[in-house]
Amino acid sequence: MTRVAQGPTLQDIQALEIAHVLQTYRRQPVAFVRGHGVHLYDAEGRAYLDFLSGIGVATLGHAHEGLAAALADQAATLLHTSNLFFHPLQGRVAAALSRLSGLERAFLCNSGTEANEACLKFARRYWRAQGVTDRTDFVAFAHGFAGRSMGSLSVTWDEHYRTPFAPLVPGVTFVDPDRPEEVAAAVTGKTAAVIAEPIQGEGGVRPLPQATADAIRDACASTGTLFIADEVQCGLGRTGEYFHFPAVGLSPDLVAVGKALGSGMPVAAALVSARVASAIAFGDHGTTYGGNLLACRAALCFLDALEGGLLAHVKSVGALLGAELRALASRQPAIVDVRGKGLMWGLVLDRDAAPVVPAALARGLVVNRTDERVVRLLPPYIVTNADVHDGVARLEAALADVVGGPS
Ligand SMILES: Cc1ncc(COP(=O)(O)O)c(C=O)c1O
Known part of the structure; x- marks a missing residue:
């Protein structure tokens, strides 16, 4: 292919990284150097349709004009002052998140991991504030993923992530x-909180079965246990609703959000009910960067777009994507389920x-694989019906390249 892009080649980029970057990621042999809308462009100038959005992050697409202008304006005004002082944007983000979720308060942080870590700490803090010192345990779910810090890793299921770092937080x-029949027995008088993703993401896009959601609701109600909804991946419009917990009849005391919120800027939040918020005191938790002006400016840009019509768009284009994937499954026997x-x-x-x-990359489509046998799609929210037709056609061709069958 003729190289049209200026700048380092893939080989230059790879060599420098392999020499100096701690090798914790097994990367695909592609280096993206710019993006526009739903498209990414690699160092060789090749275009890709992005159906992953940086693992559910670039919701407004790439190089979004409004977001770029807002960030440039904010960078030229004020980036960061720390949480020692007030600034005009954090309260606006928290108010918007409260309006959308129904939870009263937000703790702003930088990643989904930190949001879950905060939720776990706030749950323990809640019980201690009641004078209960032995409700420190957590109930989590097989295939769940909450992050890689010691706390969030402790409620993450995959043994490959956990074992090298044992011992983790006890009591999970x-x-x-x-x-679902096992939920009631797992939630005891020592459980601080149950944590669950209403739709598991890293675990293979597995919606929480309704009977399990019912069992969580009943067990939490009968024991007073708190419920943490980890909506880092499935929340903030990803499903065509602001959150997925209402769809399964759950009323969380805490909700973790991230990914979509900054559309590429690192920003996340632990959303907290009035009951839990009343137990949190000055100094209980903190972060230097969390909720800084730049991060909040990005979050406001995303939240404005979401409430200003983008959510309705996700719902309609998402229905088309679901229908197209089911139709693809009916033509491609290697697909055994669509979730x-x-x-x-x-x-x-x-x-x-x-x-x-790699077969999809060769066809100019970005997707990823999770939980061994699952091809995962998390397109930007701005994806159009035409992009959906294009993306599914590319995926069908890639699947045929790998397993045979119609392309
Ligand atoms: C459901 C869920 N929770 C938490 C996390 C961790 O988020 P982050 O990688 O931003 O720390 C992820 C990331 O994939 C996630 O999918």
């Missing part, structure tokens, strides 16, 4: 989400899905 019980909602989908294959990722 994992329940199989397909065994998800809105713009969050997993195609479950009858085999390891890893080879589909």
Whole structure:
């Protein structure tokens, strides 16, 4: 291919990284150097349709004019002052998140991991504030993912992530989400909180079964246990609704959000009910960067767009994507299940899905593989109906390249 892009080649970029960057990621051999809308462009100038949005992050697409202008304006005005002082944007972000979620207060932080970490700490703090010192345990779910810090890793299921870092936070019980009858026994008088993703993301796009959601609701109600909804991946419009917890009849005391919120700027939040908020005192938790002006400016840009029509768009284009994926599954026998909602989908294959990722890249499509056999799609919210047709056609061709069948 003729190289049209200026700047370092893929080989230059790879060599420098491999020499100096701690090797914790097994990357695809592609270096993206710019983006526009739903498209990414690599160092060789090749265009890709982005159906992953940086793992559910670039909701407004790439190089979004309004976001770029807002960030440039904010950078030229004031970036950061710390949480020692007030600034005009953090309260606006918290108010918007409260309006959308129904939870009264927000703690602004920088990542989904930090949002979950804050939720776990606030849950323990709640019980201690009641004078209860032995409600420190957590109930989490098989296939769940909450992050890689010691606390959030402790409620993350995958043994590959956990074992090298043992011992983790004690007192975590994992329940199989397909065994709702086990929830009641796992939630005891020592449980501080139950944590669950209403739709599991990293675990393979697995919606929480309704019977399990019912069992969580009942167990929390009968024991007073707090419920933490980890909506870092499935929340803030990803499913075509502001949040997924109402769809399964859950009323969380705490909600973790991230990813979508900054559309590429690192910003996340722990949303807290009035009951839990009343137990949190000055100095209980903190962060230097969390909720700084630049991050909040990005969040406001995203939240304005979401409330200003983008959510309705996700709902309609998401319905088309779901229908197209189901139609694809009816033509491609290697697809054994299609799971998800809105713009969050997993195609479950009858085999390891890893080879589909490079095959899709070769067809100019960005997707990823999670939980071994699942091809995951998390397109930007601005994706159009035409992009959906294009993306599904590319995916069908990539699947045919890997497993055979119609392309
Ligand atoms: C449901 C869920 N919770 C938490 C996290 C951790 O978020 P982050 O990578 O921003 O720390 C993720 C990331 O994939 C996630 O999907």
